[in-house]
Amino acid sequence: MTSDPGLVDALTQLSFLVQGTLAELAGQHDLSLIQVRLLGVLRDREPAMSELGRHLGLDKSSITGLVDRAQRRGLVTRNVSDTDRRAVQVSITGAGQQLAEEIAARFTERIEAAAAPLSDPERQVLSRLATRIVTAAVRTPRSG
Amino acid sequence: MTSDPGLVDALTQLSFLVQGTLAELAGQHDLSLIQVRLLGVLRDREPAMSELGRHLGLDKSSITGLVDRAQRRGLVTRNVSDTDRRAVQVSITGAGQQLAEEIAARFTERIEAAAAPLSDPERQVLSRLATRIVTAAVRTPRSG
DNA sequence: TATTGTTATACTCTATAACTATA
DNA sequence: TATAGTTATAGAGTATAACAATA
Numbered sequence: 001m002t003s004d005p006g007l008v009d010a011l012t013q014l015s016f017l018v019q020g021t022l023a024e025l026a027g028q029h030d031l032s033l034i035q036v037r038l039l040g041v042l043r044d045r046e047p048a049m050s051e052l053g054r055h056l057g058l059d060k061s062s063i064t065g066l067v068d069r070a071q072r073r074g075l076v077t078r079n080v081s082d083t084d085r086r087a088v089q090v091s092i093t094g095a096g097q098q099l100a101e102e103i104a105a106r107f108t109e110r111i112e113a114a115a116a117p118l119s120d121p122e123r124q125v126l127s128r129l130a131t132r133i134v135t136a137a138v139r140t141p142r143s144g
Numbered sequence: 145m146t147s148d149p150g151l152v153d154a155l156t157q158l159s160f161l162v163q164g165t166l167a168e169l170a171g172q173h174d175l176s177l178i179q180v181r182l183l184g185v186l187r188d189r190e191p192a193m194s195e196l197g198r199h200l201g202l203d204k205s206s207i208t209g210l211v212d213r214a215q216r217r218g219l220v221t222r223n224v225s226d227t228d229r230r231a232v233q234v235s236i237t238g239a240g241q242q243l244a245e246e247i248a249a250r251f252t253e254r255i256e257a258a259a260a261p262l263s264d265p266e267r268q269v270l271s272r273l274a275t276r277i278v279t280a281a282v283r284t285p286r287s288g
Numbered sequence: 289t290a291t292t293g294t295t296a297t298a299c300t301c302t303a304t305a306a307c308t309a310t311a
Numbered sequence: 312t313a314t315a316g317t318t319a320t321a322g323a324g325t326a327t328a329a330c331a332a333t334a
Contacts (some may be wrong), residue, residue, distance in 0.1 A: 007267050008255045010274035015162035017281050018155055024286075032300070032328040049316060062302050064317055069300075086310045110286070111152045117280040122273055123151050127264060129270045130154035136261040137161050142168075142254070176323070193293060206325050208294055213323075225325045230292040291334070300325080311314070 021110050025103050034051075034058075038066055039100040042076060042092035075099065116123050163252050169247050178202075179219075182210055183244040186220060186236035193232050219243065 004032045019033070034056065041047070041055045053063045067090055070076045075096035081087035092100070115123055163177070170180045178200065185191070185199045197207045202251055214220045219240035229231035236244070259267055 006275065007259060007271040008252050010253075010271045010278065011158070011162055011255060012166075013260075014155070014274045015159035015280040017278055018159035019163055021286075022156075034301070046309090050314085059303055060316065061304080061318080065301070068317095069151045081315095083311075084315080085174065088316065107156075108152050111155060112276055114281050115151060115155075118273060124261055125269060127151040127154045129266055130158045130260055131275075133258055134154065134161055136259050142162040178324070194291085202324090203326055204293065205295080205327080209324070225292095228292080228334075232293065293330100294332100295330075296328085298326090299312095300323105302323080305319085305322085307316100307318070307330085309315085309317100311312100 017114065018111065021114070022103075022107055025106050029099060029103060031099070031103070033069060034101070035143065036103060038070060039075060039092060039096050040104075042096070043100060044088060046089050046091050048081065049090065050088060063083070070096070161258065162255065165258070166247075166251055169250050169254070173243060173247060175243070175247070179214060180211065180244070180247060182214060183219060183236060183240050184248075185241070186234060187244060190235050191232050192225065193234065196234060214240070 022036065023033050027035055031039075037056060038052070041052065045051075045055075047055065047066065049063050050060060052058075052059050052067070056063070056066075058066070067076060067078065071078060075093055077091050077093055079089045079091065081089050115126070118126065147159075166180065167177050170177055175183075181200060185196065189195075189199075191199065193207050193211065194204060194207055196202075196211070197204050200207070202210070203264070211220060211222065215222060219237055221235050223233045223235065225233050259270070262270065
């Protein structure tokens, strides 16, 4: 069971590096991590508030506030659903899309720069090993 | 420069998996991520408030509140420094240590379980590649 | 004067509970 | 009745600015 005592440490530190980079870049545009995640979800979806809550793992009341603040900044819009007048569909605006793309581009640059010490084949191996862990985790969610 | 278009994605998803696991375990003990990090820093140090701020990347006023809440729960204590009567040294209590160890143990279990789909040599490779990225990043901090 | 820490204030983020409107 | 979303409220976490105590 106990493989390499350094693996957990290495993955933890790497996760802090990655998340810290994302938070820093978001902060440069006065955005929080959760606001960036919100924009990310909206890039290819137009979900109802309740769906947003499931995607982000937040209570519906939290989503109300989150969308309020994003809307106040012109990053998203609310629209009443055509088929269910209780439901509110959230869309990203052009400004929101632009901001999300800008942050994503800078983020990619930074992570690739961080991985630059590795050779090309090493990066490919890393990518594949990381993908296998993530894929397995998605297929086997922690039941608690 | 653009190596594998999937590397950034893979590392990002992995970082969310790792951080999400830590946040979930912390939450099971009504702790936030930053409170767990606070206890982690205090495991082998007895820093002043200002040093704590540097370790955690937070303003001194944020540290005051953070330590307030941890102290209220009996996880840390404040002591006036012997050599500088302005300075306040923060120590972890027995209860804090115990809680930190419990969470760290569960975290190690969960991350090792997540990495279990990889073979022993694969895990070792992953550990080494991740370590090289983190080490290089520490040696070459983003100047901004 | 400079540094250490706290306080006052404001804002984001989050949840629970109560509410409105719709289904 | 049940569901979708908002509002009211409370608390954690964060920063800026002003402050007190010490160096």
